Amino acid sequence: MLLHKPYGVLSQFTPEPQSRWGCLAEWVPIPNIYAAGRLDADSEGLLLLTDNGRLQQRLTDPRFGHWRQYWVQVEGCATDRQLDQLQRGVMIQGRLTRPATARLLAENETQTIGDRQPPIRERRSIPTCWICLELREGRNRQVRRMTAAVGLPTLRLIRHSIDLMDGDKHLSLEGLDPGKWREVTRTEDHRLQRLLSRPATNR
Template sequence: MTTLLFNKPYGVLSQFTPEVASRWRCLAEFINVPGVYAAGRLDADSEGLLLLTDQGRLQQRLTDPRFGHWRSYWVQVEGHPDDDQLQRLREGVEIQRQRTLPARAHCLQGKEIPLLPERDPPIRVRATIPTSWLELSLREGRNRQVRRMTAAVGLPTLRLIRCRIDLMDGGDAFDLNDLPAGRWRSVTSAEQERLNRLLSSRAPRPHRTSREADRRG
């Protein structure tokens, strides 16, 4: 089994084939490993952790919405969230005529704010409106869900970075750590053991899911 972790930069599609007349780059510009495919997706204008594998069963397990794997995101938003906005995100909001599942939402402050290089291209900044960082965790993957959720509570997303993929409840997870944007690495033997435990575990009780099976930021 070949499994890779990749820190996807802004402007890169989660696929190896470029789209005709698209301004976005593709994974083939960064990863020269045959036979691997993304287990889940990030939109081209999202950044962060992407897991790639050549094993169909692992890809299916990580993207099947029945398993409800938590995905965590650092989200830079326009404005400063109040308690009511955070609570609405946690309880679920209605987007595209469907209510989202309960989420985890936390406003990052001080040393909690990730130290990240400036995005290329830079985010839109308005001098009169502050920006804030949230950590938002979801266990479903509707189209552009994070952006739609923050917009629904009055906090437009300016930058979106997936920082963590939980494999099972109880601590097994992958995160970005110090993997630079645009770089990939193979999983370690210990991380492979985590994936083996995931594949041998029994399916949990199904969660209510979205209409889409992939997981997009």
């Protein structure tokens, strides 16, 4: 099933002792399913939940290199040079990130984004903008580290979609409000099953 994970929720069904964050069990009352991949508690967006261990492993194994699309609100107005840096790769934690795609979100796209609860911090003297960033790797807090490396601190981070296979349709947040979930369609389930027979990509 697909969940639009809200801000402030861990990508797990068991709460952390003495944590200020909530957990998935507060939003999805279904036993014996797990998150295939993670989003930090302070991030939002698409999370695939499954009881299929092979599928969970396939979606999180870096050898398979699934594209993930993030909508990122950053502090400042992104320039062409900064977007080019994000695409070519930046150095984080001593390693260069893999080539990515980066562009400014169009106005009609940003109009579909609802307010976050609680709202982000804003400074009147500093403008913000939204970037669409697509990655094929998932290092620890990578999007936030990448935008910071080019001088654009992340204020809000939403995973919008996950591509299952090159040239195939993706799973996305469309039609899902924060905190809502749905079962995958028959077509989506068929694509997920085909994914299990796909060979690993060369890295």
